[in-house]
Amino acid sequence: MKRTNSEALYTKAKTLFPGGVNSPVRAFKSVDGVPLFMKKGDGAKIWDEDGNEFVDFCCSWGPLILGHNNRYVREKITEALANGSSFGAPTKLENELAELILSNNKFLEKIRFTSSGTEAVMSGIRLARGYTGRDKIIKFDGCYHGHADSLLVKAGSGLATFGTSSSAGVPEAFSHETIVLPLNDEEAVKEAVSKYGKEIATIIIEPIPANNGLLLQRPEFLKFLREICTENGILLFFDEVISGFRVGFEGAAGLYDIQPDIITYGKIIGGGLPVGAYGASHEIMGHIAPEGNVYQAGTLSGNPVAMAAGLAQLQECLKPGFYKDQENRTRYFVDQINAHCQDKGYNFEIFTIGSIFWLAFSDAEAIRSAAEIRSESMEDFKKLYSLLLEEGIYLGPSGYEVGFISEAHTKEILQAVASKFKSALDQLFVTA
Numbered sequence: 001m002k003r004t005n006s007e008a009l010y011t012k013a014k015t016l017f018p019g020g021v022n023s024p025v026r027a028f029k030s031v032d033g034v035p036l037f038m039k040k041g042d043g044a045k046i047w048d049e050d051g052n053e054f055v056d057f058c059c060s061w062g063p064l065i066l067g068h069n070n071r072y073v074r075e076k077i078t079e080a081l082a083n084g085s086s087f088g089a090p091t092k093l094e095n096e097l098a099e100l101i102l103s104n105n106k107f108l109e110k111i112r113f114t115s116s117g118t119e120a121v122m123s124g125i126r127l128a129r130g131y132t133g134r135d136k137i138i139k140f141d142g143c144y145h146g147h148a149d150s151l152l153v154k155a156g157s158g159l160a161t162f163g164t165s166s167s168a169g170v171p172e173a174f175s176h177e178t179i180v181l182p183l184n185d186e187e188a189v190k191e192a193v194s195k196y197g198k199e200i201a202t203i204i205i206e207p208i209p210a211n212n213g214l215l216l217q218r219p220e221f222l223k224f225l226r227e228i229c230t231e232n233g234i235l236l237f238f239d240e241v242i243s244g245f246r247v248g249f250e251g252a253a254g255l256y257d258i259q260p261d262i263i264t265y266g267k268i269i270g271g272g273l274p275v276g277a278y279g280a281s282h283e284i285m286g287h288i289a290p291e292g293n294v295y296q297a298g299t300l301s302g303n304p305v306a307m308a309a310g311l312a313q314l315q316e317c318l319k320p321g322f323y324k325d326q327e328n329r330t331r332y333f334v335d336q337i338n339a340h341c342q343d344k345g346y347n348f349e350i351f352t353i354g355s356i357f358w359l360a361f362s363d364a365e366a367i368r369s370a371a372e373i374r375s376e377s378m379e380d381f382k383k384l385y386s387l388l389l390e391e392g393i394y395l396g397p398s399g400y401e402v403g404f405i406s407e408a409h410t411k412e413i414l415q416a417v418a419s420k421f422k423s424a425l426d427q428l429f430v431t432a
């Protein structure tokens, strides 16, 4: 596979950006070779600057649930753009997207748009603290919530102790307000809540953790979180930046039928343009400025072009059978590969929910916490990644990242990819 143009662009980019990129995982540090510079996408396919063609399972890390360059989304963007790109004043499109979301989601009454998932989560945390008058938060090891200071915290030593920051530049005082616990562990949560209950503003979780492998939780664990939050005046915070509009229009809240107190969205909500959102009940959202005293703002929040893209995409997601069909095609793809691996006795399995999938070098029945992922398996991922890339299959360049299937990934495309996938696995396991 030719990478001459990507190599030249990367060399140049390294003089312009730290590590040559504007977001770390793009730098291909966990796989071989330089990052591919993308030129064009259409449907399920993308093309890089060297003219290589790939079936894309990264889908911009999730936003593109209709695939690349969807005609309907593009038309709505163009239409909005013709009227000007930004006003910093309210527009009708904001009302339309909010109404579409709220009238199809029984877990929310009011919403506020931001420009990224990070911003949405950061604001939701501030809201939880402002509303409860408490400072501490609980998060889980293996969940990602964007790069706001109080969330860049990893577990300290021992259970129910304060975390330590996972990035330089985060004051230690901040990480002392964040308690990091293992997923899938009721006892750890009980212990932390009994110790710090009255100080805890919120328990934040990705209800479908999909940023560090796909760590599917037992619904009972999520229900337990709901109960312990209610009993202790703690707000339950579902970060649905990935799972929102992905496993169903109402995300994981709808899938498990659990009412969180605060929900955040990102990715799919913007139709490929930068949008995030946080929402809650009228009562809780009433604490946000200018109604309340929790401040949050944004120059480009509710940007009309981005709203138009979100509207177009979410309208498509509301078509009858959309999510069932997404899931069916994902199962069709994943089942073939899993059956092959079982047949051959390979230590490999694809975990899936809705149209999300994750490649695991494991024969475990379930992987529910970050500690259960074998870090050595990332060497196998690296080899598989190169084999797949050579076959024209593009995944996010890290074994901890999940893949996505879009509406544009037809059965025909998936059938062809599954065959290539199986032979790549044969090469990997037979030569290994």
Ligand SMILES: *Cc1c(COP(=O)(O)O)cnc(C)c1O
Pocket: 116, 117, 118, 119, 121, 144, 145, 146, 147, 206, 211, 239, 240, 241, 242, 266, 267, 276
């Ligand atoms: C992607 C993601 C974020 C961060 O969103 P950005 O738009 O990248 O800032 C936060 N939480 C979850 C669960 C995510 O998947």
